[in-house]
Amino acid sequence: MIVTTEWLREKQNQNEDQVVVIDCRFDLADPAKGAALYEESHIPGAYYAHLDHHLSGEKGQGGGRHPLPDMTVFAAFMESCGVSDDTFVVAYDDGVSMFAGRLWWLLTYAGHKHACILDGGFSAWTSEGLPVTKKQPARKTGELTLQLQPGMIASAEEVAEGGALLIDSRAPERYLGETEPLDRVPGHIPGAINRFFAEAMDNGKWKPAEAQQVRFTGIEPDEPVIVYCGSGVSATPNILALQQAGFTNVKLYPGSYSEWSSDESRPIETERHDR
Structure with missing residues (x-):
């Protein structure tokens, strides 16, 4: 890849x-x-x-x-x-x-x-x-x-069901709601952990599989995972990194936070979660 x-x-x-x-x-x-x-x-x-x-x-x-x-x-x-x-x-x-x-x-x-x-x-x-x-x-x-490959995609409804671990790929300050330059309200989807996509690389070069495994410590290799970001773009390096690390059940939420936060009925939080 x-x-x-x-x-x-x-x-x-x-x-x-x-x-x-x-x-x-x-x-x-x-x-x-x-x-x-x-x-x-x-x-x-x-x-x-x-x-x-x-x-x-x-x-x-x-x-x-x-x-x-x-x-x-x-x-x-x-x-x-x-x-x-x-x-x-x-x-x-x-x-x-x-x-x-x-x-x-x-x-x-x-x-x-x-x-x-x-x-x-x-x-x-x-x-x-x-x-x-x-x-x-x-x-x-x-x-x-x-x-x-429809199995690569998660809908907003699947995200809301809570049956998978959510990984927010945005920068930590956006995940925590400290700043939000693009979307309606700051914060993240409830329950999501944060793994900033840029940390998959070192000076633009991809880290090896062992380093990616360390980034995702605490997640089981076959655990259902849904990755999102602001609009389904910066989540993709994390998906590749997860595959590098041996994870086998990974989906993208294409609408990501921009879609989720556009609906005022959907919950938002700023509390940090981790594994």
């Missing part, structure tokens, strides 16, 4: 059609910035995926700030980048892995078995002096079989 710059460079040198690279750089405060950075320079052969346009659906119909896209439309976009069932897809961002993680999760949810994240992202690539370009690749035609 996590590949190195060396691995990607070798794959590109061996067979350009075997791997598709997707640039997912994005700035939540400046939605146009990621595309501008891509146009300035990107990994050779990379296509650009915009969080709002390609990796999310239309807002206003529920599902929080970044509702899941229409998966048929998403699959068609992936096919236009040359993705087929046997293609390795390597997603990257600036190294935070939340936007690359979103693409990785969506492809996995679509049933694709070769979705990866570039360790360290574009920052690692450029720091190693590897080539970049402004040239944008031509559109291609892939054949991606859409086989949705």
Whole structure:
């Protein structure tokens, strides 16, 4: 699921059609910035995926700030980048892995078995002096079989039932309700523990499985777990980290806190919970 710059460079040198690279750089405060950075320079052969346009659906119909896209439309976009069932897809961002993680999760949810994240992202690539370009690749035609994995998703109703451990992936100050820059009310979903997604990495590089296991100490490997964040984006690195650590029963709540907190009838708390 996590590949190195060396691995990607070798794959590109061996067979350009075997791997598709997707640039997912994005700035939540400046939605146009990621595309501008891509146009300035990107990994050779990379296509650009915009969080709002390609990796999310239309807002206003529920599902929080970044509702899941229409998966048929998403699959068609992936096919236009040359993705087929046997293609390795390597997603990257600036190294935070939340936007690359979103693409990785969506492809996995679509049933694709070769979705990866570039360790360290574009920052690692450029720091190693590897080539970049402004040239944008031509559109291609892939054949991606859409086989949705509904077991990867938890609804708000399932979250409310309380049958699974909730992991809030946001920064601790948002989890504790000390600040809330985006949503209606500060706090978190009752009963959730906090594991900040950024702690899955060290200076942009993914921590090994042993370190991820330490992060999730106290949770049984087969325990039902539902991961959420603000809008279903930064939760995805924690899902990958849980898989690294050997957890087998993990779901994403796509609507996350932005959906949960938008309904005034749903409870909110600021008390810390832990394992």
